[in-house]
Amino acid sequence: MIRRAVEEEDPDRLYTLTGGRSRTEDLELDLVTIIVAESAPSAGMQSEHVRILRITLHPTSVVELSSELSLPVSVVKILVTDLLDSGKVSARHPSSALQRASIPDSEFLKKVLVGLRNL
């Protein structure tokens, strides 16, 4: 359903939303980076920015934003980066982004196991 919604989206509109930018390689946002609003929407703000600020009154991951806005992840990353640049939101980066090793240390994994066993 969402897939169809985006496919029917006018490409010009997606272009306008992102100001024509399509490069996301240099952005450090992950699917699971958690975004939190730091200020209220202001007058004249782009409607998608306003929606992101409203949704992120509660901490919300990039992938959940993408689903809720019915926009591709790459487009959401660009919109969120605008808000990060202007200090309207903050980002809580996943610890996996900071570690170099492919497998986390055992202390970290122990916490994950405790969380899973408590489900």
Add this chain to the structure above:
Amino acid sequence: MDSAISERTPRAPLAATAADGLKIVIVGGFGVGKTTMVRSVSEIRPLSTEETMTQAGVGIDKGLQGKTTTTVAFDFGRISLDERMVLYLFGAPGQERFWFLWDRLFSGTLGAVVLVDTRRLADSWYAIDRLEHHGTPFIVARNNFEPPVHDLGQVRDALDLSPEVPLIDCDARRRDSSKQVLISLVDHLYSLSTARENQP
């Protein structure tokens, strides 16, 4: 933009203290039970979104400038592990043509569960090969929507799976069974991690 759907079914918000997003990918062929597994353990109704990728080069659907644009939809759910850690589960189709996307979408993932259907084992060969090549830790779970006819040793042989990769049975419809699959994966990661830490 169609916003009516998501606004009719509000998503339970994360805890205010949520700070560290973790990822596990569930890979498998069409109809093997990926979304069923996500649904059985997720604290939210599984959501769906999509990513579009444009890459130059060979492929189907070539555009005018020789670029290939692919849109891939994927499902996900989440589990709050404690006040800081939130585990996201992504269901990903295992077909060969999607793999260049997973490389980017799922970098930094803890590990993967390859969900297999013994009637269609060949569907998982490519996924297993790719995960091994990437060094992404994974386990294989046979989803039994029906009682199995082969023993796991036969499945291991048919998949040509290395002895150190865990292979287990599960029923993706059952929450405790799906939870056990995730625990098995993290147990496996834990062994790999402690083995590395104990290296001289």
